[in-house]
Amino acid sequence: xxxxxxxxxxxxxxxxxxPPITLTVEPGQLWxxxxxxxxxxxxxxxxxxxxxxxxxGTVTRGEGPIxxxxxxxxxxxxxxxxxxxxxxxxxxxxxxxLDPLAARRNPAVQTAMRDANVTELARTQWRRLSEGQKxxxxxxxxxxxxxxxxxxxxxxxxxxxxxEAAIFNxxxxxxxxxxxxxxxxxxxxxxxxxxxxxxxxxDKDENLALVGDRxxxxxxxxxxxxxxxxxxxxxxxx
Numbered sequence: 001x002x003x004x005x006x007x008x009x010x011x012x013x014x015x016x017x018x019p020p021i022t023l024t025v026e027p028g029q030l031w032x033x034x035x036x037x038x039x040x041x042x043x044x045x046x047x048x049x050x051x052x053x054x055x056x057g058t059v060t061r062g063e064g065p066i067x068x069x070x071x072x073x074x075x076x077x078x079x080x081x082x083x084x085x086x087x088x089x090x091x092x093x094x095x096x097x098l099d100p101l102a103a104r105r106n107p108a109v110q111t112a113m114r115d116a117n118v119t120e121l122a123r124t125q126w127r128r129l130s131e132g133q134k135x136x137x138x139x140x141x142x143x144x145x146x147x148x149x150x151x152x153x154x155x156x157x158x159x160x161x162x163x164e165a166a167i168f169n170x171x172x173x174x175x176x177x178x179x180x181x182x183x184x185x186x187x188x189x190x191x192x193x194x195x196x197x198x199x200x201x202x203d204k205d206e207n208l209a210l211v212g213d214r215x216x217x218x219x220x221x222x223x224x225x226x227x228x229x230x231x232x233x234x235x236x237x238x
Contacts, residue, residue: 008057067147090144112143132163
């Protein structure tokens with residue numbers, strides 16, 4: 001078990017905005033958190049990452065670190081850092097000051113860059129990267145900490161269709177090859193419907209929190225009502 005959420009109520013000032021959520025993330029699973037804008041996805045994410053307290057319920061984290069991949073807008077473009085500098089930061093947080101050169105020698109940096117397909121971009125400045133390259137660099141930074149669970153916030157926003165597919169292909173390989181657990185917030189159902197193993201569908205306005213494996217959720221009335229046409233246009237999977 002990498003993450004267990006039991007009867008979790010998320011919200012503000014002791015007021016829940018969604019029904020209680022219960023789910024367990026296991027190694028090798030990819031959980032897609034979906035819903036319309038303002039559905040409560042960001043509130044759920046902040047609660048999962050312990051950035052805000054739950055209204056009620058528990059979040060139990062398993063052994064091993066959690067790797068968080070933020071949106072690209074959280075990186076200051078004015079800072080003159082290269083891709084390899086960004087990735088090293090993912091290791092250096094764990095080494096502190098005992099050995100300042102340890103992070104540079106750590107093979108996890110090279111492995112992370114290889115797995116995220118950014119090895120050839122090591123010396124490239126952040127501001128010169130494409131949107132897809134930036135997201136893969138942030139993914140490499142998270143992987144350098146050797147997490148068991150990856151949490152990604154809208155990893156393919158502002159990307160073209162080819163860059164989107166490249167990111168989700170990397171996530172699929174990490175899920176299968178590294179046996180990582182993945183939790184991803186995204187609106188891109190055409191790819192998620194094919195690659196996600198589980199879904200959490202949130203809709204604050206409808207007081208909805210639908211949890212289940214891929215086949216169960218994709219066939220649920222609440223999902224079909226909201227997204228059936230999207231999948232029909234992109235081709236149904238399964």
